[in-house]
Amino acid sequence: xxxxxxxxxxxxxxxxxxxxxxxxxxxxxxxxxxxxxxxxxxxxxxxxxxxxxxxxxxxxxxxxxxxxxxxxxxxxxxxxxxxxxxxxxxxxxxxxxxxxxxxxxxxxxxxxxxxxxxxxxxxxxxxxxxxxxxxxxxxxxxxxxxxxxxxxxxxxxxxxxxxxxxxxx
Amino acid sequence: xxxxxxxxxxxxxxxxxxxxxxxxxxxxxxxxxxxxxxxxxxxxxxxxxxxxxxxxxxxxxxxxxxxxxxxxxxxxxxxxxxxxxxxxxxxxxxxxxxxxxxxxxxxxxxxxxxxxxxxxxxxxxxxxxxxxxxxxxxxxxxxxxxxxxxxxxxxxxxxxxxxxxxxxxxxxxxxxxxxxxxxxxxxxxxxxxxxxxxxxxxxxxxxxxxxxxxxxxxxxxxxxxxxxxxxxxxxxxxxxxxxxxxxxxxxxxxxxxxxxxxxxxxxxxxxxxxxxxxxxxxxxxxxxxxxxxxxxxxxxxxxxxxxxxxxxxxxxxxxxxxxxxxxxxxxxxxxxxxxxxxxxxxxxxxxxxxxxxxxxxxxxxxxxxxxxxxxxxxxxxxxxxxxxxxxxxxxxxxxxxxxxxxxxxxxxxxxxxxxxxxxxxxxxxxxxxxxxxxxxxxxxxxxxxxxxxxxxxxxxxxxxxxxxxxxxxxxxxxxxxxxxxxxxxxxxxxxxxxxxxxxxxxxxxxxxxxxxxxxxxxxxxxxxxxxxxxxxxxxxxxxxxxxxxxxxxxxxxxxxxxxxxxxxxxxxxxxxxxxxxxxxxxxxxxxxxxxxxxxxxxxxxxxxxxxxxxxxxxxxxxxxxxxxxxxxxxxxxxxxxxxxxxxxxxxxxxxxxxx
Numbered sequence: 001x002x003x004x005x006x007x008x009x010x011x012x013x014x015x016x017x018x019x020x021x022x023x024x025x026x027x028x029x030x031x032x033x034x035x036x037x038x039x040x041x042x043x044x045x046x047x048x049x050x051x052x053x054x055x056x057x058x059x060x061x062x063x064x065x066x067x068x069x070x071x072x073x074x075x076x077x078x079x080x081x082x083x084x085x086x087x088x089x090x091x092x093x094x095x096x097x098x099x100x101x102x103x104x105x106x107x108x109x110x111x112x113x114x115x116x117x118x119x120x121x122x123x124x125x126x127x128x129x130x131x132x133x134x135x136x137x138x139x140x141x142x143x144x145x146x147x148x149x150x151x152x153x154x155x156x157x158x159x160x161x162x163x164x165x166x167x168x169x
Numbered sequence: 170x171x172x173x174x175x176x177x178x179x180x181x182x183x184x185x186x187x188x189x190x191x192x193x194x195x196x197x198x199x200x201x202x203x204x205x206x207x208x209x210x211x212x213x214x215x216x217x218x219x220x221x222x223x224x225x226x227x228x229x230x231x232x233x234x235x236x237x238x239x240x241x242x243x244x245x246x247x248x249x250x251x252x253x254x255x256x257x258x259x260x261x262x263x264x265x266x267x268x269x270x271x272x273x274x275x276x277x278x279x280x281x282x283x284x285x286x287x288x289x290x291x292x293x294x295x296x297x298x299x300x301x302x303x304x305x306x307x308x309x310x311x312x313x314x315x316x317x318x319x320x321x322x323x324x325x326x327x328x329x330x331x332x333x334x335x336x337x338x339x340x341x342x343x344x345x346x347x348x349x350x351x352x353x354x355x356x357x358x359x360x361x362x363x364x365x366x367x368x369x370x371x372x373x374x375x376x377x378x379x380x381x382x383x384x385x386x387x388x389x390x391x392x393x394x395x396x397x398x399x400x401x402x403x404x405x406x407x408x409x410x411x412x413x414x415x416x417x418x419x420x421x422x423x424x425x426x427x428x429x430x431x432x433x434x435x436x437x438x439x440x441x442x443x444x445x446x447x448x449x450x451x452x453x454x455x456x457x458x459x460x461x462x463x464x465x466x467x468x469x470x471x472x473x474x475x476x477x478x479x480x481x482x483x484x485x486x487x488x489x490x491x492x493x494x495x496x497x498x499x500x501x502x503x504x505x506x507x508x509x510x511x512x513x514x515x516x517x518x519x520x521x522x523x524x525x526x527x528x529x530x531x532x533x534x535x536x537x538x539x540x541x542x543x544x545x546x547x548x549x550x551x552x553x554x555x556x557x558x559x560x561x562x563x564x565x566x567x568x569x570x571x572x573x574x575x576x577x578x579x580x581x582x583x584x585x586x587x588x589x590x591x592x593x594x595x596x597x598x599x600x601x602x603x604x605x606x607x608x609x610x611x612x613x614x615x616x617x618x619x620x621x622x623x624x625x626x627x628x629x630x631x632x633x634x635x636x637x638x639x640x641x642x643x644x645x646x647x648x649x650x651x652x653x654x655x656x657x658x659x660x661x662x663x664x665x666x667x668x669x670x671x672x673x674x675x676x677x678x679x680x681x682x683x684x685x686x687x688x689x690x691x692x693x694x695x696x697x698x699x700x701x702x703x704x705x706x707x708x709x710x711x712x713x714x715x716x717x718x719x720x721x722x723x724x725x726x727x728x729x730x731x732x733x734x735x736x737x738x739x740x741x742x743x744x745x746x747x748x749x750x751x752x753x754x755x756x757x758x759x760x761x762x763x764x765x766x767x768x769x770x771x772x773x774x775x776x777x778x779x780x781x782x783x784x785x786x787x788x789x790x791x792x793x794x795x796x797x798x799x800x801x802x803x804x805x806x807x808x809x810x811x812x813x814x815x816x817x818x819x820x821x822x823x824x825x826x827x828x
Contacts, residue, residue: 020490022483023295024423027268028416035412037266038302040404048354050378051341053479053494053506112404131420132268134427134436134488135481 009084012120012127012138013146014057019137021046021055025129032128033118041111043120044129044138057137059129060107060120062086068099068108068119085122093117200408201263201729202226204306206828207327209320211394212253212312216327221306222827227731228819231306232262233289234700234745235828236278239309240287241748242824246755250282250386251368251393252313259300259308259359259399262702264728266298266407266486269419270426270716271704273298273485277359281385282393283370283546283601284622286753287644290373290387291699292359293484294380299357302403310394319347319398324405332397336366339539340375347400359399362541364589365392369599371546375538379492379508380484383543385623385645386601410730418727422707422716423488429712435491436481440512440706441471447628448520451777452658454627455520456575457556458618458766461629461774461781463520473527482508489706495531502532502582510534510544516627517548522555523575533581540589549624550598550605551584556616563609569593620647621762630765631774632784633657635684638794642688642763644749652692655711657684669713679780681790685797693742697721700745744818746802747810751823760808763795 026042034041044059066086069077076092077099079085095116099108111118120127122140130140141149208217221235229235236258248254258278265272275297281288300306304325317332335343340362348356358376365372365388372388373381382388391397409415426432434442447453448469451462463469474493483490492511497503510518510530518524518533537544551573557563558573565572569587571580571594587595597605602619618625623646630637635657636649643651657678666674666683670690674683691709694717698708701721709717718735725733733741753762765786773785799806803814815821 017480020481020483022487022490023485024268024488027266027486028419031268031409031412031416031419034406035409037268037298037407037409038404039298040302041406051345051506053378053482053496053508055482128416132423132488134423135490 008142008144010125010140011062011084011143011146012059012122012130013141013149014059015137015139015149016054016056017137018135019046019055019057020135021048024132024134025057025138028128028132032123034113041113041118043109043118045106058106060086060103061105062120062122067102067104071098071102073098080121083122083125086119087121088117088119090114090116200410201306203304204261204301205304206307206309207305208309208311209327209329210312211310211314211318211329211396214329216329218327219828225828226263226729227733228741228744230263230697230700230725230741232260232265232274232700232702233276233278233291233696234741235307236260236276236289237287237745237748237752239307239828240278240280240289241752242826242828243309243311244280244752248280250280250285250288250390253311253394255280255282255390255393257308257310257387257390257394257396259310261297261301261306262700264724265306265702266301267409267415267419267724267728268486269422269488270707270724271484271487271489272702273487274699274702274704275300275359275382276699276702277374277382277387279387279390280756281645282368282389283386284603284646285756286621286646286758287749288385288387288390289645289749290382290384291650292374292376292380292382293487293704294357294376295485296357296359296376296380296401297702298485299401299403301407302405303401304403304405308399310396313393314395317395317397319396319400321351322399322401322403324403335397337363339363340541341378341539343398344377347398351400351402353402356400356402358401360541361388361391361397362539362589364541365389366397367589367591367599368392369542369588369591370601370604371543372541373543375541377508378506379482379538381538381541381543383545384648384650386543388541409728411727415724415727418723422720422724425714425716425720426707427488429715431711431715432489432706435706436489438471438474439481439491439493439509441474441510441515443512444515445470449778451774451781452629452632453516453520454552454618454629456523457521457552457616458629458768458772459556460776461631462777463523463525464776465525466520468525468527469515469519469530477527477531484704487704487707489704491706497528497531497535500528500532502535505535507531507535507538509538513626514544514548517544517552518581521548521552521627522581524578524581525576526578529578529581532578533585536582536585540585542585542589545626546601546624547585547588548627549618550588550602551581553602553613553617554584554594554598557609557613560612560616562611562613562616567594615767618647618766618768620765621645621758623647625649625766629774631769631786632777632781633678634681634786634791634794635678635687637765637769637786637791638684638798639688639691641765641791642692642795642798644746644753650705651695652688653710654684654687654691656709656713657687661713665713669709679784681787681794685794686801689798689801692746693739694718696742696745697738700741701725740818743802744820747804747814747818747820748823750802750804750808750810751820754809760795760806763808765791
């Protein structure tokens with residue numbers, strides 16, 4: 001548990017508004033981890049509503065209270081102290097898939113090759129998907145930065161509104 | 170276990186002495202080599218799967234290359250393009266599926282029902298990689314189904330399914346219904362809309378919201394086979410020779426692309442970005458061919474898209490993401506969500522028909538996509554009809570009461586519908602230029618801006634001889650994507666041009682010097698690009714320092730293990746261009762068809778900047794360029810490949826029926 005630990009960590013921040021749906025994150029992820037190209041085995045997926053033009057990258061959020069860790073009967077899912085990523089210990093994992101069942105975000109998946117599970121491991125602190133994401137829908141940033149990004153976006157909308165109001169006065 | 174596999178893969182490095190590394194890869198079962206070719210006979214329902222011989226890969230790579238080989242070998246001369254003997258080819262490029270260069274391109278070919286020549290069209294989106302993941306690289310579809318069908322391809326299995334309930338549905342709804350029926354929203358489809366069903370000769374094949382294989386009427390061929398769609402889902406691994414190096418190199422390629430200004434501009438505005446420049450200069454056909462810029466076309470500038478765009482959208486494996494996602498909230502066709510439009514649509518439904526509102530283009534773009542029509546051909550034909558209407562060659566009686574006046578957007582929308590459903594005058598245009606000219610007669614041919622029966626892009630090539638030579642010689646008709654040397658417009662230093670094109674090229678785009686070399690060189694490069702399955706916008710299209718031969722060569726090695734040098738790649742490009750040429754010659758096309766419409770030689774451009782004003786193509790100089798172009802290809806003066814050329818390219822014994 002990380003309670004009381006106030007060192008700043010980096011998190012993988014998703015900004016769906018910037019996603020263009022190219023699936024480079026998926027292909028780069030799977031090529032890095034599995035040495036093959038097969039997006040179904042990636043650890044990040046772009047959920048698409050094609051007819052509405054909505055694309056949302058979905059991946060493990062490395063929760064503070066990880067449900068996967070809680071439900072794992074063999075304690076095979078542990079936090080990496082360096083990156084904060086929840087990692088699967090494949091020597092312990094028996095492939096019961098309880099974590100798959102309980103994760104509310106679909107962040108853990110069944111690996112069709114090993115019949116065990118796989119999830120995002122933040123590539124040891126250098127996420128490949130982020131490197132390949134040109135528009136910046138996936139960012140690997142300091143925890144405090146995420147708020148700054150959102151505040152800035154909100155402020156921009158606010159300033160647009162102010163400009164409109166001032167122009168009409 | 171996969172850890173062990175990945176260890177093994179990581180350790181395998183290229184050996185220096187692997188001369189023909191194809192031999193070295195005999196044991197590699199998982200790589201691109203195990204992707205199969207499938208022969209599907211819709212008349213009999215017979216399906217045969219075969220491996221793709223390795224020599225085919227080293228001769229033609231994949232995608233367009235192998236498709237063109239198949240076209241020459243499987244389509245007998247003089248057959249009816251809409252009959253069961255015509256064959257539809259679908260092909261994925263050799264390096265399709267990797268995370269760079271927009272590697273999700275798919276090539277669709279057949280004998281064109283529009284021109285009778287090579288029919289070939291390229292489509293992006295997500296279909297091609299999905300087909301690869303399902304275990305296939307090439308589909309060969311022959312025969313005609315008795316009732317509407319669609320193909321369902323899933324992990325090595327192929328099923329011909331009933332599509333009666335899909336017949337009559339538009340290109341968007343068809344995809345949604347198929348996905349719902351199969352219960353998988355990840356299914357990717359190639360579909361046709363109503364235009365394809367109604368055998369409009371320039372109907373396109375579509376996937377997703379925007380991607381279209383627009384040109385040469387491949388949708389019409391699908392319609393004639395009663396093939397409504399090809400649905401595919403794949404979950405098989407695609408293995409590579411050197412996966413670790415490949416990942417790093419893909420990243421390098423993406424960075425290389427994004428360093429070009431062209432890619433940066435495109436990722437913000439899409440291909441529409443070209444419009445501001447060309448329209449200011451005077452390189453845009455306006456009112457069919459009467460003017461060369463739209464002075465009142467301000468609203469067509471890409472900046473207008475900010476009113477409608479909700480963000481950009483990309484094809485598989487692309488960092489550029491060059492199309493807008495847009496929503497139109499007001500107007501009689503609103504509300505709807507759509508994607509695009511391309512630069513071509515700005516011309517087709519903007520300047521060429523003299524509509525000056527972005528909204529008109531957005532609606533028309535949505536309509537042609539819905540019906541499954543080629544945007545360029547549709548716009549080109551309607552603009553032509555408008556000029557005929559103005560000249561009094563056709564009148565309201567012939568157009569079913571429609572006032573085909575310049576800028577009449579309601580008439581434009583109505584004409585699009587009429588063409589798609591072959592209603593009245595729409596039926597006349599639905600058969601393309603050749604047939605419409607024959608039906609209308611009089612001087613109508615003079616006003617038609619078409620080559621080999623296919624409409625030209627809305628760019629005005631009179632001030633740019635290089636670009637004009639490109640559309641005149643393209644194997645599939647007036648076409649800018651076979652060879653367009655767009656970098657010509659930049660006025661780059663001549664020493665730099667000489668270095669890249671390996672011969673003297675004038676930096677002045679109004680000059681005729683060295684342009685044949687440019688066109689020839691680009692033609693080879695695009696043939697290879699289409700065969701690799703990558704996007705033309707991510708090679709030398711608008712940036713000289715974009716990835717080309719050397720980079721392609723390395724990617725081929727990392728993906729497949731094949732060592733193919735730059736010289737060999739150029740030879741492959743030459744082979745593909747030559748076999749296309751042989752196909753056209755066999756169908757009766759010759760030097761006389763590598764020509765421009767009369768107006769290019771007769772009417773000088775009336776307006777524009779001094780560099781583009783008062784320009785026309787000089788017939789003598791044009792013919793000299795054509796001679797040079799044939800000589801570079803090592804074809805004779807009539808454009809017929811010489812015997813020694815065929816021997817050099819191992820084309821001496823075609824058709825050889827290796828596949």
